[in-house]
Amino acid sequence: MEQQPIELILTRRWAALLAMPVWVMDVDGNLVFYNEPAEALVGARFDEVGPIHASELAKRFETTALDGEPIPNEDLPIVVALREWAPSHMELRARALDGAWRLLAITAVPIVGHDAKLLGALAAFWEHR
Amino acid sequence: MRITLWGTRGSRGGGSETYRYGSHTSCVEVAGSDGTTLVLDAGSGLRRLGDAATGSWDRVDLLLSHLHVDHVEGLAAFLPGLDADVEVSVRGPATATSHFSTRIARYLSPPLFPVRLRDLRRVHLADATSEPFRIGCFTVRAEFVIHAGPTVGFRIDDDAGPSLAYLPDHEPALGAERFPMHPTWTSGFALADGVDVLIHDAQLTAAEYAVRRGTGHCAIDDALVFAELSGVRRLVTFHHDHDDAELDRIHHDARHAHPWSFELVPGRAGATLEVA
Numbered sequence: 217m218e219q220q221p222i223e224l225i226l227t228r229r230w231a232a233l234l235a236m237p238v239w240v241m242d243v244d245g246n247l248v249f250y251n252e253p254a255e256a257l258v259g260a261r262f263d264e265v266g267p268i269h270a271s272e273l274a275k276r277f278e279t280t281a282l283d284g285e286p287i288p289n290e291d292l293p294i295v296v297a298l299r300e301w302a303p304s305h306m307e308l309r310a311r312a313l314d315g316a317w318r319l320l321a322i323t324a325v326p327i328v329g330h331d332a333k334l335l336g337a338l339a340a341f342w343e344h345r
Numbered sequence: 346m347r348i349t350l351w352g353t354r355g356s357r358g359g360g361s362e363t364y365r366y367g368s369h370t371s372c373v374e375v376a377g378s379d380g381t382t383l384v385l386d387a388g389s390g391l392r393r394l395g396d397a398a399t400g401s402w403d404r405v406d407l408l409l410s411h412l413h414v415d416h417v418e419g420l421a422a423f424l425p426g427l428d429a430d431v432e433v434s435v436r437g438p439a440t441a442t443s444h445f446s447t448r449i450a451r452y453l454s455p456p457l458f459p460v461r462l463r464d465l466r467r468v469h470l471a472d473a474t475s476e477p478f479r480i481g482c483f484t485v486r487a488e489f490v491i492h493a494g495p496t497v498g499f500r501i502d503d504d505a506g507p508s509l510a511y512l513p514d515h516e517p518a519l520g521a522e523r524f525p526m527h528p529t530w531t532s533g534f535a536l537a538d539g540v541d542v543l544i545h546d547a548q549l550t551a552a553e554y555a556v557r558r559g560t561g562h563c564a565i566d567d568a569l570v571f572a573e574l575s576g577v578r579r580l581v582t583f584h585h586d587h588d589d590a591e592l593d594r595i596h597h598d599a600r601h602a603h604p605w606s607f608e609l610v611p612g613r614a615g616a617t618l619e620v621a
Binding site: 233 | 488519
């Protein structure tokens with residue numbers, strides 16, 4: 217059985233203590249953890265659905281720019297953070313599993329571990345009400 | 346594989362009140378099926394090992410889990426006592442910005458140590474890596490684990506079959522929503538998975554851990570659960586910080602707390618374990 221890198225384990229444990237929504241992605245873009253505040257955005261409890269494969273994420277979440285135009289998947293902050301090893305920020309509209317549209321600000325940061333190895337990314341969300 | 350415990354105490358050494366469990370800090374000798382010898386950590390127990398073995402080897406391979414004093418304090422007495430022709434290899438954790446050689450040189454240099462490491466011609470320093478590396482009959486792998494500062498644990502597999510995981514300073518329950526978590530999300534699991542012998546931090550009682558969370562050390566209750574999760578055959582408790590009488594009681598309670606699937610071995614300095 218594979219163990220996650222210690223950097224991701226500690227990121228998950230830190231995220232679990234936060235009151236703001238946080239996603240933890242692995243290096244392949246799979247959503248390997250989201251905390252309780254993020255459950256409202258995902259529309260499901262992490263304990264119930266577990267990790268979400270990268271290919272499933274795009275199907276489960278509909279996103280548009282603030283003007284309603286679709287956002288190409290490759291422009292989404294998490295994808296940019298993993299591709300370019302750089303932080304990325306965006307404001308967008310998103311509809312998750314519960315069907316509600318939300319206005320969100322998302323900041324994604326790559327997680328670079330020892331030996332300068334890319335291990336994943338974390339994304340923090342702010343909801344504009 | 347033969348495992349000899351030369352020092353099992355943590356943080357601070359002991360005295361007459363720790364006669365049976367020992368008073369020296371972390372040091373473990375591992376002898377392999379082809380005669381290869383590894384030394385895990387260089388606490389004050391290393392000096393006892395050095396006294397016992399002087400002249401009987403031509404090479405020493407030291408693996409350091411981290412650079413806290415109780416894991417390196419034996420080096421200053423051990424290295425100068427070796428014969429000049431003994432090859433010494435020392436591996437330990439690097440950080441994101443410093444190789445192990447740079448980090449250890451800060452300790453082993455004047456004014457703390459009279460000689461600079463670069464002047465000891467037969468001492469070779471290298472980073473302990475997660476890429477497996479070979480030392481004689483052993484395949485060794487290092488992985489970062491949860492402790493205070495950059496700290497690795499080691500997994501050592503003998504070509505003849507026996508395996509050992511060494512996690513002397515480890516706080517796997519830190520920040521966990523519940524412990525144990527799934528093995529995928531458990532620090533140290535990749536090292537301990539299915540080993541014959543797990544040497545693991547068991548410094549604290551559960552009551553002590555409740556008020557010392559985040560110090561990088563493990564409650565014996567969590568060490569037991571971690572061993573069960575990892576499917577090990579034997580758990581050797583390590584990094585003691587209690588006197589003999591307290592340790593007897595702690596191990597008695599631990600042994601009777603649950604029908605564990607492994608053998609619980611109190612880590613006593615001087616003890617030798619044969620692993621087939």
